[in-house]
Amino acid sequence: MIVGTAGHIDHGKTTLVRALTGIDTDRLPEEKARGISIELGYAYLDVPGPGPAPQRLGFIDVPGHEKLVHTMLAGASGIDFGLLLVAVDDGVMPQTREHLAVLSLLGLTRGAVVLTKVDRAEPGRVEALGVELRALLAGTGLAAAPVLAVSALTGQGVPALREVLFEAARQLPPRPSHGLAPRLAVDRAFTLDGVGTVVTGTLHAGEIAVGDELVLAGRSTRVRSLHAQNCVVERAQAGQRCAVALAGVAKDEAPRGAWLTAPHVALATERLDAQLRLWPGEAKPLRSGTRVHLHVGAQGVTASVAVLDGEQIEPGASGRVQLVCHAPVGAWRGDRLVLRDAGASRTLAGGTVLDPFAPARYRRTPERLAELGACALPTAARRRERLLTLLSHGLDLAAFARAEGLAEPLQGWALGDAASAALTERLLATLADYHARQPDELGPDAARLRRLVAPRLAEALWRQVLADLRTTGHLAVRGAFVHLPAHGVQLSAAEQRIAQKVAPRLREAGAEGAWARDLARDCAEPEPLMRATLARLAQQGELHQVVKDLYLDTPTATALAATVRRLAAEQGHVAAAAFRDATGLGRKRAIQILEHFDRVGLLRRVGDEHRLRADCALYLQEPA
Incomplete structure (x- = not known):
């Protein structure tokens, strides 16, 4: 189970994690010097139980500073259990409210509220703050969460909190590993001597094993070694914190927000449809054209909103939107997302990805909205x-x-x-x-x-x-x-006889073609019978009628079509003059043949030019 801490700056998140696990998640020198978390920190705790391999809790300690909410969001999307910390000496503060909004909008329903620094509390303060928090939690995903009083300094309440976490871990249903490809949201990358590039993140779906061929930010890579929940393993499962050593990827090619995925599910989209809920505390509706910061997985990009259901979404209400991103993002159906305002000063809304391949046109039609209903x-x-x-x-x-x-x-x-x-x-x-x-x-x-x-x-x-x-x-x-x-239909005996007579004459006529009246005269056949036979041969695809009563045989038509294809490849189009020069025909006949190719679908007329239809298989020597 992944546990995420949340709360205002200096409300004791890092200290509490150290009291629970014995691990100090502040690892950077500037964090030590300033006494606040700047980057995501990680710690682990084994759940007591039978068996040689006990379940292990992974803690993500997020920064509480308002300017670092984007860092908090990078770690929040993969958590299973939220710990919302409130210091009794400060009470509910701005980041308390925003972190609660984030956890709720991410759909989190498992968690606990921890009143910290209770050793400093005046009489009655803990009870009064508990009442205030119950009102604050009402209507959120954590409305039923227990409220515990803890002092990391004296140890008061720490054992009880551990038991709450252990019991939650035992009751947590496993994330599905089978049926889904591996996807890990990268929230940190570094280099180790003798190992190379290592990326860390929460495995959102599927399994990763040593030796797997994966894709990271468009680059192919291979898993060299693997840690899950801070243990060396051969295989990691969805829901675990992982550190993955990768071959063939440099640290600067693994930015925060990149996805490590199986090749066949790798995607980067700039337009996605989603189901959103606007936070009840918002003062105004969410309207089309609103610029926002979109957070999905461990990635954050700016985007614009297009409301699909009606004109706007009221505070506390839900609706479907299209998010037009200003940079590619990795997002899969069912992924949770959070929106913050254009100034990145507050959390606006959260929801679920419905379709990462959203269309730019016809996005509000009844047919499209029905498709989104199916996606939900x-x-x-x-x-x-x-x-x-x-x-x-x-x-x-x-x-x-x-x-x-x-x-x-x-x-x-x-x-x-x-x-x-x-x-x-x-x-x-x-x-x-x-x-x-x-x-x-x-x-x-x-x-x-x-x-x-x-x-x-x-x-x-x-x-x-x-x-x-x-x-x-x-x-x-x-x-x-x-x-x-x-x-x-089949040719009659008379028509077969005439077909044999006209074949050499059409071959001799070449690109100029032969007229029905001339063929009737040269073959000593009645003109009406000749016209009917030639029409029947054209109907069967044996001959090609350029204009009324003027015919080409198939080899000649195929050769002329090859010339057309060559000119189109060289010049991007086919001009009548170029075709005339290439074939040696007169201008009139060249135009008649090009117009015939327009009619049958080999070419299409655009102004004075003829453009090749790339999907047409007509007159190919070996038809597709």
Whole structure:
């Protein structure tokens, strides 16, 4: 169990930890000289009990000075049990109130209030202060916390406090280690001779073992050795204070706030959605546009608030917001966060991360708010199930696993049953309409069809949907073209004869193409039959109709498309003059062919330029 001290400066936090554990957490020379804590300090205490490996308490001693609340927050997010200290000679002070707000807004419900320096108390002072504190605790997560009177100097009340801590540790449910990837919030880094860089922090989720390959601030690293709760171990579990020796990382590459994580869940976001509660003591509502200091894990960055539910959040009320961060932060679904005002002078609100991959657009639509409702469900399985019913464009499983911090990486996309049925219906209807409007074409290529049917659908999921419908016989795919099975009919004997006659003539015509009337004359076939046959061949993807009655064969069209791709790669676009020069065609024919490529989806017209559609597989020698 991790115990965090909190309270106003000089209210005896460090002295009490020393009385409980025998360890002085003030380790810096300037701390010794000034008699106050400046950095986070750590100490440990074994819980009596059976077995060779007793449970161990880890203490995080945080600074109480108002200018060091950001340091207090760096250690507070990982604690299980809070000790709020109030000196009887001073009573409730500003940092008492703010530290209580922090603990409450972080969702802490286990803790105790400790009245310190009771050896200095006047008669009746302890009882009066206890009554005042009960009123202060009302409505917070620590409303039911015991209030104990202690003197670290004389030892009064220290044994009773130890027993409270021991009993809380015995009753604390273990943090889940299985199913979640390791995530450690770095709150300190230093270098040891013969060891190298060591980072410390609370392991928020999962397990870390010696030899693990992890990521720290975007750099790959390996765990060389490991301490958990101040003991040398081979493996550490969620909820433990850890010191991790890392290979390949320098001390200055491990800043406070960085996350040590499994590679597949590493993330850094600048936009996240969260559920917030505004502290009841605030005088004004929280409105969109408010600039704040965001604290999550051991990191602090500035951010701007966009309220998603209504126009504002009233004091004491809850609501959903989007936080637009001014620097990347690591935050996973379910992580606790705290907001302080723009001047970092007081704590405003706290809450829970709903989605670390928040969208910049459509963030207040009913559909998006329904997704956030799904993100607030209590288990990953229920969140995934609900999101599948809501997301018509599918669920990115890898992104879902990363946001959840799951131990097992996921791949690919998933589509709910209702969404899949609606997409299939829309796709088949679109193809039928396309065939009715373009009877002489085999069908659109897969990328163009996606733009017509579901432009927001991921390419990988779209390919998966097409493959499934092809397997079930709902559609057919020829090269890059997609069509309904009934649209690709067989040629008659007469049409097969004409196809054999026109093949060498089209090959000879090359990029200039051949007209239906000229092919009818040269092949001695009736012109109406020739037109019908050429249209049928184009419908089957064997030929390509540039303009009415003008045809190219497939090898020629593929070669011209290769020229287009080359020009686009060299110049960023395809100009008619450049295409004309590259092919030796006249200007009119070059423009006709480029416009044909625009129509079928290989290119798109932007002003006087033609831009290559990068997702189009048309005319590739080996279609994707």
